Amino acid sequence: MKPIMLHGHERSITQIKFNREGDLLFSASKDPKPNVWYSINGERLGTFDGHSGTVWSLDVKWDTSLFVTGSADQTMRIWDVETGVSLECLEQKTSVRGVSFSYSGTMIAYTTDKMMGQNSELIIIDVREPNDIDGTPIMRTQVTPNNSKALSVLWGPLDEFVVTGHEDGSVIKWDMRTGKIMEIGQEHTKQIKDMQLSHDGMMLITASKDTTARLWDITDLEALKQYKTDRPVNSAAITPLVDKYPHVVMGGGQEAMDVTTTSSKIGKFDARFFHLVFEEEFARVKGHFGPINSICFHPNGRGYASGGEDGYIRVHVFDDSYYQFRFDF
Amino acid sequence: MAKKNKPKSMETEENGGVEEEDPDFSDPEDFVDDISDEELLVDLLRQRPKETDGVESVIIVDGVPLVGAERLEKLKNVVRKQFREFGTIINEFYPTGKDGITKGYIFLEFKDRASAEEAVKQRNNHKLDKQHMFLCNLFTDFDKYENITEDFVPPAPQPYKDHGNLHYYLLDENCFDMFSIMYDGGTTTAIYLNSVPEAQEIENRERWTDTYVRWSPRGTYLATFHAKGIAFWGGEGFRQVQKFSHPGVQFFDFSPCEKYIVTFSPHVDQRAEEHQSVVIWDTRSGQKKRAFNAERPPLWPVFKWSNDDRYFARIGEDMLSVYETPSFGLLDKKSIKVNGIKDFSWSPTDNILAYWIAEDKDVPAKVTLVSVPSREEVRTKNLFNVADCKMHWQKCGDYLCVKVARYAKAKREKNEVKYSGIYYNFEIFHMREKGIPVDSLEIKENIQNFAWEPVNNKFGILSGESTSVNVTFFQVNKGQPPTELKKFEKRPCNSLFWSPQGQFVVLAGLRNLSGTLEFIDTKDFQVMQSAEHFMATDIEWDPTGRYVASCVSWWGHKVDNAYWLWSFQGKCLKKHTVERFCQLLWRPRPPSLLTAQDIKDIKKNMKKYSANFEVQDKMRFSKASREIIEKRQKLMSVFTEYRQRLLGPCNERKEERMQLRGGQDTDTLTSNENDFEEEIVEFLVKKEVVLVEE
Numbered sequence A: 001m002k003p004i005m006l007h008g009h010e011r012s013i014t015q016i017k018f019n020r021e022g023d024l025l026f027s028a029s030k031d032p033k034p035n036v037w038y039s040i041n042g043e044r045l046g047t048f049d050g051h052s053g054t055v056w057s058l059d060v061k062w063d064t065s066l067f068v069t070g071s072a073d074q075t076m077r078i079w080d081v082e083t084g085v086s087l088e089c090l091e092q093k094t095s096v097r098g099v100s101f102s103y104s105g106t107m108i109a110y111t112t113d114k115m116m117g118q119n120s121e122l123i124i125i126d127v128r129e130p131n132d133i134d135g136t137p138i139m140r141t142q143v144t145p146n147n148s149k150a151l152s153v154l155w156g157p158l159d160e161f162v163v164t165g166h167e168d169g170s171v172i173k174w175d176m177r178t179g180k181i182m183e184i185g186q187e188h189t190k191q192i193k194d195m196q197l198s199h200d201g202m203m204l205i206t207a208s209k210d211t212t213a214r215l216w217d218i219t220d221l222e223a224l225k226q227y228k229t230d231r232p233v234n235s236a237a238i239t240p241l242v243d244k245y246p247h248v249v250m251g252g253g254q255e256a257m258d259v260t261t262t263s264s265k266i267g268k269f270d271a272r273f274f275h276l277v278f279e280e281e282f283a284r285v286k287g288h289f290g291p292i293n294s295i296c297f298h299p300n301g302r303g304y305a306s307g308g309e310d311g312y313i314r315v316h317v318f319d320d321s322y323y324q325f326r327f328d329f
Numbered sequence B: 001m002a003k004k005n006k007p008k009s010m011e012t013e014e015n016g017g018v019e020e021e022d023p024d025f026s027d028p029e030d031f032v033d034d035i036s037d038e039e040l041l042v043d044l045l046r047q048r049p050k051e052t053d054g055v056e057s058v059i060i061v062d063g064v065p066l067v068g069a070e071r072l073e074k075l076k077n078v079v080r081k082q083f084r085e086f087g088t089i090i091n092e093f094y095p096t097g098k099d100g101i102t103k104g105y106i107f108l109e110f111k112d113r114a115s116a117e118e119a120v121k122q123r124n125n126h127k128l129d130k131q132h133m134f135l136c137n138l139f140t141d142f143d144k145y146e147n148i149t150e151d152f153v154p155p156a157p158q159p160y161k162d163h164g165n166l167h168y169y170l171l172d173e174n175c176f177d178m179f180s181i182m183y184d185g186g187t188t189t190a191i192y193l194n195s196v197p198e199a200q201e202i203e204n205r206e207r208w209t210d211t212y213v214r215w216s217p218r219g220t221y222l223a224t225f226h227a228k229g230i231a232f233w234g235g236e237g238f239r240q241v242q243k244f245s246h247p248g249v250q251f252f253d254f255s256p257c258e259k260y261i262v263t264f265s266p267h268v269d270q271r272a273e274e275h276q277s278v279v280i281w282d283t284r285s286g287q288k289k290r291a292f293n294a295e296r297p298p299l300w301p302v303f304k305w306s307n308d309d310r311y312f313a314r315i316g317e318d319m320l321s322v323y324e325t326p327s328f329g330l331l332d333k334k335s336i337k338v339n340g341i342k343d344f345s346w347s348p349t350d351n352i353l354a355y356w357i358a359e360d361k362d363v364p365a366k367v368t369l370v371s372v373p374s375r376e377e378v379r380t381k382n383l384f385n386v387a388d389c390k391m392h393w394q395k396c397g398d399y400l401c402v403k404v405a406r407y408a409k410a411k412r413e414k415n416e417v418k419y420s421g422i423y424y425n426f427e428i429f430h431m432r433e434k435g436i437p438v439d440s441l442e443i444k445e446n447i448q449n450f451a452w453e454p455v456n457n458k459f460g461i462l463s464g465e466s467t468s469v470n471v472t473f474f475q476v477n478k479g480q481p482p483t484e485l486k487k488f489e490k491r492p493c494n495s496l497f498w499s500p501q502g503q504f505v506v507l508a509g510l511r512n513l514s515g516t517l518e519f520i521d522t523k524d525f526q527v528m529q530s531a532e533h534f535m536a537t538d539i540e541w542d543p544t545g546r547y548v549a550s551c552v553s554w555w556g557h558k559v560d561n562a563y564w565l566w567s568f569q570g571k572c573l574k575k576h577t578v579e580r581f582c583q584l585l586w587r588p589r590p591p592s593l594l595t596a597q598d599i600k601d602i603k604k605n606m607k608k609y610s611a612n613f614e615v616q617d618k619m620r621f622s623k624a625s626r627e628i629i630e631k632r633q634k635l636m637s638v639f640t641e642y643r644q645r646l647l648g649p650c651n652e653r654k655e656e657r658m659q660l661r662g663g664q665d666t667d668t669l670t671s672n673e674n675d676f677e678e679e680i681v682e683f684l685v686k687k688e689v690v691l692v693e694e
Helices: A320-324 B002-014 B042-046 B069-086 B113-123 B139-146 B596-604 B606-652 B654-660
Strands: A004-006 A013-018 A024-029 A035-038 A044-047 A055-060 A066-071 A075-080 A086-091 A096-101 A107-112 A121-126 A137-142 A150-155 A161-166 A170-175 A181-186 A192-197 A203-208 A212-217 A222-228 A233-238 A247-252 A271-275 A281-285 A292-297 A303-308 A313-317 B058-062 B089-093 B105-110 B133-138 B178-183 B188-193 B200-206 B213-215 B222-226 B229-234 B239-245 B251-254 B260-264 B278-282 B288-292 B311-316 B319-324 B341-346 B352-357 B365-371 B376-383 B386-393 B399-406 B409-413 B416-420 B423-430 B438-443 B447-452 B458-465 B468-477 B480-491 B495-498 B504-509 B516-521 B526-532 B538-541 B547-552 B562-567 B572-577 B583-586
Touching (some): A013 A055, A013 A292, A013 A303, A024 A055, A096 A161, A150 A192, A161 A192, A203 A247, A212 A233, A212 A247, A247 A303, B058 B113, B058 B139, B069 B089, B069 B105, B069 B113, B113 B133, B222 B251, B229 B260, B365 B386, B438 B468, B458 B495, B538 B583, B596 B606
Parallel strands (some): A192 A233
Antiparallel strands (some): A075 A086, A107 A121, A150 A161, A192 A203, A212 A222, A271 A281, B058 B105, B058 B133, B229 B239, B251 B260, B260 B278, B278 B288, B341 B352, B447 B458, B495 B504, B547 B562
């Protein structure tokens, strides 16, 4: 079916995410205004005004009450989704790279950049009282210099641990209470660009600049599968219908800095669908004319959305043929 | 004077006014020299003249005419003339008998050893006239061979090493072909068997070669380059079968029958007695056959071989030197004198070579065919207004096409001649017909590329400007100009590649033409397939003409390095993306042993055979798909088991999860449907503009 094109950002998209029910789609870009859209018709519901730099990451609480963004303006903001009002602005010493709500939504974990003599840090704060957030970390640990810079961050199921993806390709699992390292997964050879959980929170998919995506068991960080392409992978997602349609979708393409006059055919900016178990590619979706920076499935598994370097977000709903396709085995 | 003195006085002032004295080097009175000259002056003493000095620069020439005293001076002049070119003769001695007649042998002393050696090499067995032939030897050699010790043992012959059947790969019952690929920027070389449905890796070695690899022309050996020389690999398991030590080797070439190889190295070993930049080796024994000096850097190949390895030739100033094997001497001891020779080439099937000479004032340019070893000119053709010639032999040796670039005007500027109004003539020599008739074809456009069909009588030309190329196919006929068969206009291509078996051709727009490929059947000139391999740099047909490989080499393009295999009809069979892939080379096959009649019979019964092959293919594919399915089933059962293991703990902790989210069950999308709030979203379904009349 023809995708819905969302054009509300002035610069390239950095991250997109559906809320838990899937009726809303949140998006952040290199311009300072994150947007929220109705996913069903692509109408823009509103913007979150307040940042003054690139918004690197976002997350939305499970009940869609709170929304958090991390920005290159060295602040993290927590917003009221309903009103679009910035409830809190926490100033940091460097850019905020990754942000994530815990399962319960009572805590936020975020990572900061290594910059200007500051170390990259992983910090957890308490947000039980949205109207009275003091920003004092309940856990704070230095990522560098012992490990390379942390980029993305995710909570494991049940608020017990967080997982970070790093510049050197490592994936690290941290104890939420002590800040100690529990596991290190060292499989990727280059920077982790994105991490997403399966809907039950038991599996993790990582996208890396080393042109592959990998599937992990979240408990012991055992690498389960590898999906190979020939271009950097910026984002990868697992379908919520994983037991019926075991698919993953990956987005990426030739890096923005290498794209000068290359046509989209060579850049390979397609969204690529792989069989989760067989690691075989079975479909591609064209459309973007720059690399895809963020991709995610709709929570009902009946469509997906992708946001690209070209500044567009494309919301797709699967045709019947998607459900009819079966691998022989 | 005053000026000159001034700085001197200043200097003394700076030194504090101390007068400098010369140091005293003389020995104290009681000094005893306890170091001998031998110890102190090793280098100098070595150069001290010895009685026997100059012995090694003396040669003995036998076979000199016997003359009396009255004609001795005349003889001396003749001899001097013969030997002057190798170096200054500083002494000569003509022994005479009692009757004053010379004894027929003479002694000549050159200024150094190198000249003497060169003289022996060049003039030994040299014919002075009908009756007299020089026999030259180094004076020291007499001594050397006379004084062979009693206990001399001739070197034991090298034990024979059995390398197994070097042609084992031809016995593959499926007749799959092999190819080599280099990747990882050249550090890894692998050999594959192009089997159906998946190519099998046979060998994979890191740092197999320092630069690149080559197959021998009949596919027996794989040659690798190393700092110290060339190594050959072959037989089952690709063991090393031969090595040729030539430090710093840069180029090398096989003779067509693989009997010999030629290597070139710019590296000069100062200790070696003779400079050997070009060396010819025997492939099987690894022996050095002959070394040559080459001006550096040489125009490679220095030597061109005749089809049967019997002769090889090189071009010199106004001459063509043809050497013969296995003696490695000049054919008839003499080069062929050809004034103004520019280039030459051998027929790929006969011992005929073609050369062309440039225009010289009123003498026209000329293409000449010479039969070797008789040196008989079998055909010459004069050509006018020639700027350049290129010779293209058809692979079966049936035709020779000389592409002649002709000019309308020539301007002489300083030492360079500038041509304008260039147009082209193709001179087709019919080698198999009596008298070798020549047909001519004129093309006004710029020629981009030319290629003969390897068998049969067609050729293709790419002409025009590089932006819009016309592809024209011609057929050569007996006794009349070639006829145009088909013209494809304005194609995005810059090269054409014929199948080794003829008939099929691939038009390719390589490199900057983004890699468009057209597969054409020249029987009816139908374009069977148009495809693209973006940024393709190379096209390689397999030796049987069944498959084509298109490559994007890391040497030419830095990203998306890959090789794709196509069927000859243009069906893409497999795309292999390989990290920093450099080169694909098919292993050549030796010529078929079947007679023409055999081949004809096989072609006639093609249906019978092809049915057989189809059955085999089907079996292979069904086996492959069965294997894939088995593999998938296994993967799926492993994964299902893993998921089951996960679900247990996941369900157990459902309570905890609900607790964390305020008692709501959010495990599935609809599990907390009761908590949903409804909202109305308006859609714009249709837009209609109706003009309302006022």
